[in-house]
Amino acid sequence: MRIPVRKESLPYLIILSLLFAIFYYLNFYLSLIPLLSLLFIIYFFRDPDRKIILNDSYFLSPADGTVMEVKEIEESEFFKGKAIKVSIFLSIFNIHVNRSPIKGKVVYKNYRPGKYLPAFKSHASDINERNSIGIENSKTKVLVHQITGFVARRIVCWSNVNDNLEQGERFGLIKFGSCTEIIMPLNTEIKVKKGDTVKGGLTIIGVIK
Template identity: 75%
Template sequence: MKIPIRSECLPYALILSFLSIIFYFLNKYIAILMLILLAFVLFFFRDPERTIPFDEKSFLSPADGKVIDICEIEENEFFKSKAIKVSIFLSLFNIHVNRSPISGKVTYKKYRPGKYLPAFKSHASEINEKNIIGIENEYTKVLVSQITGFVARRIVCWSKIGDTLKQGERFGLIKFGSCTEIIMPIDTEIKVKIGDTVKGGLTVIGVIK
């Protein structure tokens, strides 16, 4: 089965390919190391096709990873009320493409520069580099935060305000280890628990009551 590779890997792949050729004539052990790193980069940027289980009453996971926190928050910019947040940690071995939890229009977008603490730290959400998009439809709305980690230092978001996304549609990615948060209305019925493994565009995180 063919697994698509994101084009964002191209600069890293070209550099590692060039280095592997150069070191082939200088030091074959280093050349092998460059080839191993190249294989990892291709593995990291994989982006397999998925059949999305469309459900207008459900919030699908925006990322692959592990649920590390579920909590109630006061969200003052988009919801302007209490909301519930589910944090998902993405290891270096997870697929790092982000997908829309619902179908709807992008009505909010905000980028915040910040630090690069390990993404699994509880306070990383407050001080790390972050990109946030808000999506709305006739039934509900949702925020998704892309947060960098210790290794990940580059957020990619292809969507802009006014764009319409389908449920499960790709809207961005985070390079090399990160955290993704999904913030939903406070009355959402949560279907996951801390420690669960989730898949972007497949796992139901919550259900609209």
């Protein structure tokens, strides 16, 4: 059976387990600090399986979190024109695994170093550390930004150009608080609004026209 915790948590788990053992030997009450931290890491890196409802007319949410913004933008990387952006804020209590909004091939990938402003700031997307992947199929295309925040300092992306992704398939992870943005064609029928709670691979962000 698959263990529903990401392997990226292993270094933290090893260190905290060692600290717990040492502190427990020295003082039981001191050992509670690494123990609680250990439990938090297991909770944070959880990655349960989900039943994805496949539909090639939908853009599914790439992340769990809260919709911060829905706006029309001028996108210069991938669409090279007008598009619609939905920004999703992930708190430290959300699952931080990113999932593909559509079925398709990864045709674009770009990593950009940057700052570590709080992910809920509107300009964080422009200046924070960011990884982007563009996914395309015969019907449409989508760009997803993985953006670090004040706490998050590590973006993980398992997918590369020419990889094929299923709709809802895991492609990456952002460690600790962060933001994920999904950028879709301008004529997409958006199904969410600011303040909505969304689930990666489950919530319909938009309908392809």
